[in-house]
Amino acid sequence: MFEHVHDVPPPGAAPDWTIPQDWDGFGAEEHAMWDRLFARQCAMLPGRAASAFLRGIDVLKLSRPGIPDYRELNARLMDATGWQVVAVPGLVPDDVFFDHLANRRFPAGNFIRRPEQLDYLKEPDVFHDVFGHVPMLADPVFADYMVAYGKGGLRSLGFGALHKLARLYWYTVEFGLIEEAGALRIYGAGIVSSYGESVFALDNPSPNRIGFDLLRMMRTEYRIDDFQQNYFVIPSLDHLLKVTVETDFGPLYDRLETLPDIAIADILPDDQVITRGTQHYALSKAGA
Ligand code: PHE
Ligand code: FE
Numbered sequence: 001m002f003e004h005v006h007d008v009p010p011p012g013a014a015p016d017w018t019i020p021q022d023w024d025g026f027g028a029e030e031h032a033m034w035d036r037l038f039a040r041q042c043a044m045l046p047g048r049a050a051s052a053f054l055r056g057i058d059v060l061k062l063s064r065p066g067i068p069d070y071r072e073l074n075a076r077l078m079d080a081t082g083w084q085v086v087a088v089p090g091l092v093p094d095d096v097f098f099d100h101l102a103n104r105r106f107p108a109g110n111f112i113r114r115p116e117q118l119d120y121l122k123e124p125d126v127f128h129d130v131f132g133h134v135p136m137l138a139d140p141v142f143a144d145y146m147v148a149y150g151k152g153g154l155r156s157l158g159f160g161a162l163h164k165l166a167r168l169y170w171y172t173v174e175f176g177l178i179e180e181a182g183a184l185r186i187y188g189a190g191i192v193s194s195y196g197e198s199v200f201a202l203d204n205p206s207p208n209r210i211g212f213d214l215l216r217m218m219r220t221e222y223r224i225d226d227f228q229q230n231y232f233v234i235p236s237l238d239h240l241l242k243v244t245v246e247t248d249f250g251p252l253y254d255r256l257e258t259l260p261d262i263a264i265a266d267i268l269p270d271d272q273v274i275t276r277g278t279q280h281y282a283l284s285k286a287g288a
Contacts, residue, residue, distance in 0.1 A: 021087040023069040031066035037127045050187040056135025081143035101150025132189030141237040161253040164218040171217045171232045206281035211272030220262045229265040
């Protein structure tokens with residue numbers, strides 16, 4: 001989902017790019033960095049994070065101090081949904097990534113950010129990957145969505161449509177919002193693992209919040225360098241799974257060839273607009 005750096009596994013990595021987690025190799029400062037990030041996020045997530053996410057934190061006992069030891073974490077995750085976390089050196093090629101997902105393995109970067117990178121880093125670290133992604137993988141419906149996405153990702157390569165499908169990942173897995181009991185909640189890993197964005201995504205009047213629509217999302221550009229200007233809202237995890245699994249993306253990819261991309265902040269007449277954003281945040285950053 002990000003640009004990758006290498007084309008072959010680096011020395012010490014297996015052909016599927018995995019490496020041993022080597023949990024005993026993490027030092028005290030690295031565990032302390034996890035604890036600091038964990039405490040900061042947990043303080044604000046009740047009432048903001050989706051109930052499935054909060055349940056995942058609980059079921060997986062992620063509140064235990066330190067970077068999670070995958071030997072323990074994977075035993076709990078396996079019981080919940082059959083998923084496993086595997087350590088990788090950093091970003092992996094798209095086909096490798098999809099193959100892991102299709103087989104219920106989530107690749108997690110095996111390093112943690114440094115104090116000067118508290119709020120922004122280019123490559124996902126273990127905090128983003130494990131705290132951000134893994135709680136949702138303990139939810140049976142979301143777990144099945146991620147498997148289907150991995151298989152769909154492998155299939156998209158044959159259509160040359162990876163770029164379009166990647167937008168669906170971006171607007172669901174990374175930056176998705178969900179409606180629960182009439183209120184918006186966050187479930188996207190990019191939001192729940194970010195201090196600033198977990199407030200911005202729900203409370204700030206700047207971004208658009210638009211109802212889930214597969215084709216619309218796969219046409220919409222996104223930004224990787226700042227808070228999003230659009231969020232897409234799913235009515236439920238069941239709906240997300242059902243629509244993506246029951247839709248044959250082949251014809252969608254063909255149609256996408258003929259449809260123009262949608263600029264980041266544009267609203268279309270057919271959009272189900274939940275919040276029409278002011279975009280003042282993005283505009284002020286652009287110096288307007
Ligand atoms: N049903 C999709 C296809 O035909 C696969 C898919 C499932 C894609 C879930 C994304 C998410 O390719
Ligand atoms: Fe991520």
